[in-house]
Every structure is written in C-alpha cells, then in structure tokens.
Amino acid sequence: MNRKILIVTGDGGESYETLYAVHRFQEEGDIAVIAAPSKRRLNLVMHDFEIGWDTYVERPGYCLASDLTIDDVVVSDYDAILLLGGRAPEYLRNHAALLEVVREFDRQGKWVFAICHGIQILVTAGLAKNRTLTAYEHVRTEIEMGGGTYSTQEAIRDGNIVTGQTWQSHPDFYREVFACFKKAEMAQGTLLEPSEN
Helix, strand or coil: CCCEEEEECCCCEEHHHHHHHHHHHHHCCCEEEEEECCCCEEEEEEEECCCCCCCCEEEEEEEEECCEEHHHCCHHHCCEEEECCECCHHHHCCCHHHHHHHHHHHHCCCEEEEEHHHHHHHHHCCCCCCCEECCCHHHHHHHHHCCCEECCCCEEEECCEEEECCHHHHHHHHHHHHHHHHHHHHHHCCCCCHHHC
16 A cells, blocks of 8 residues: 554553554555654563553563654654554653654644554643543543543544554454545545545
8 A cells, every 4th residue: 555654662662562563554565664762773562461460561572673763753754653552652752742743643634543552642742632532441541631531442533543442452443543544545546634534
C-alpha cells in the first residue's frame, strides 16, 4: 500500500507492541518509521500479567533502533501516527515537540492511533476531551480527567482516533486500524483523509 506510518516509542516502550506494529505494517506493504527522543538503539521492555500481582510486571525485551528523532518529524510526510505503550509514555507525554506533532496530526485530520499507555500522550496533548477512548484500565482516570469517556472495549474508533487497551487487544485494534485505511481507500481508490469519511 506504501502508506507511511510514524510509530512513537522510546526506552521503556513495550517491546511486543513495537515489533508487532512494525511487522504488521510491513506485512501490508506500508513503511513503518520509528521516532524516539534520540536516534539510537532503544531499550524496550515486556509487560506481562502475573497471578498474585495487582499490576503488571516488567522484564527486559527486544531492542530496536529508532529511525529519527521526534524533533525531526514532518507531519506531512506521514499518513498516520501510532503511539505505543509500555513505560515510555510516562516521560514522552512531557516532550513538548511530540505533543505538538500529535496535535498537528489531529488538526490535519490524519489518523491517530494509540494503544495501552500510549493514550497518556493523547490525554496530555488535549485530545481526550469529548472523545470515547480505551486504554490499559489504570489509565482510565487520566482519560476521564482529560474530559474523555473511557470504554471497556478492546479497541474503539472515535473520528480519526483509534485506541486499544493492551497488546492483548492487537487483533481488535489492528482490525480497526486497517478498516480505517480500507474505508478511506475504497472511498476514492487512494488514501482519503479520515476527516472526510
């Protein structure tokens, strides 16, 4: 398809979410570009659920190099942005340039995808207000404090924004992501801006 997708993560980003996203987009013929605070090999982690724990556990995951820095992102070069989860969003949501990039994707009516804790970046960018979003259950309060409505669905679309709960939601999340692309392409035979759907 040759769509160009900007994938945002950093140290502490969820390893499985990152690798799955890159491979899933490549499988469709899309170009997946990883942006992070710096251009280098990233230390990703695996979050899993253990019996007897009230929250997830974290273990070292696969590493993957970023392709460019967040400061070098040109929004017009991409068809969509994907904000991944893990621990990275807790500091990425304080990155002023990233928040402006996310807002610009939304202003231009481009697709904005986020999963798990990646929704923390959406909330900080001010994109939760009057939206229905899903996320890891412990991000619910942030969504609601940001003026949004929390959904318990595995994945949900609200306008040009698609959100998913966790890496366990990949089937529902990516089904929705690619349905967005397909609907837009069917409308004109090429990628149509989501705001025109």
